[in-house]
Amino acid sequence: MPSRRRTLLKVIILGDSGVGKTSLMNQYVNKKFSNQYKATIGADFLTKEVQFEDRLFTLQIWDTAGQERFQSLGVAFYRGADCCVLVYDVNSMKSFDNLNNWREEFLIQANPSDAENFPFVVLGNKIDVDGGNSRVVSEKKARAWCASKGNIPYFETSAKEGVNVEEAFQVIAKNALKSGEEEEIYLPDTIDVGSSSQPRSGGCEC
Incomplete structure (x- = not known):
């Protein structure tokens, strides 16, 4: 039976x-x-365990403040993310128009190694409001933006009402997993990411 290793996946x-x-x-x-x-002050996170193919993963989901005065906190929170979720309110054109800014801000701050293929997921929320x-x-407009x-x-x-929330996060987890696996292959489980065959000096290489 395969070992049930725990892997932490960071979602913003x-x-x-x-x-x-x-x-x-x-x-x-x-x-x-x-x-x-x-309103969220700064950032907050919740964790949830998910299982794929007999492997346990801990999703660490970071919820960051939307107010601009907290955006300077971004770098520390964005770094090391495995997936980024962009949320807008289908009843607010401004929140949709700002998706581009959030996406670009994330790519600048997180600076992922492969920005072209970094996994994003877009959620159009509040479809229940006023029936x-x-x-x-429109869904067509949002899908066109995502396609572009x-x-x-x-x-x-x-x-x-819980509509599509579970389904969306399943895709978010799968995409985070794909992104995180690349790191898992190359990085050992210790903080020391140098070659294990090379003796290291005791000094800090910060």
Whole structure:
């Protein structure tokens, strides 16, 4: 039987303030929704264990503040991410238009080794509001944007009603896994990433 190694996969959720990032995370991890809106200060994260092919993975899902005054915190949170989730509110054109800024900001701050193929997933949230009558961003428009950015997977979600949340995070986890596996092959499990065959001096190479 294959060994059940635990692997940590880091997922970052980005998007404008109030689009439902925290609610999506809570719905996925805790199966809960709250109508009480509380802005995230800085960043927060939840973890959830997922299993693929007899391997256990811990998804570490980081929810970052949408307010611009917290964006300077970005670098530390973005580094080492295995997947980035871009969230907008289907009832807010501004939140959709800002997806491009969030995506570019992430690529600059996280500086992934293969920016062209880094996995993103886009979620159009709040499809439940007003029975869908308030929406201003069509699914066609959102899918066209995702296609233009290298066929980013797209889901329409309702954090409140749990619509497509589980399905979206399954794809997020799979994409994070693909991204994270490349690192696993090359990096040993220790902090020392130098060649193990080379004797190392005791000094810090910070």
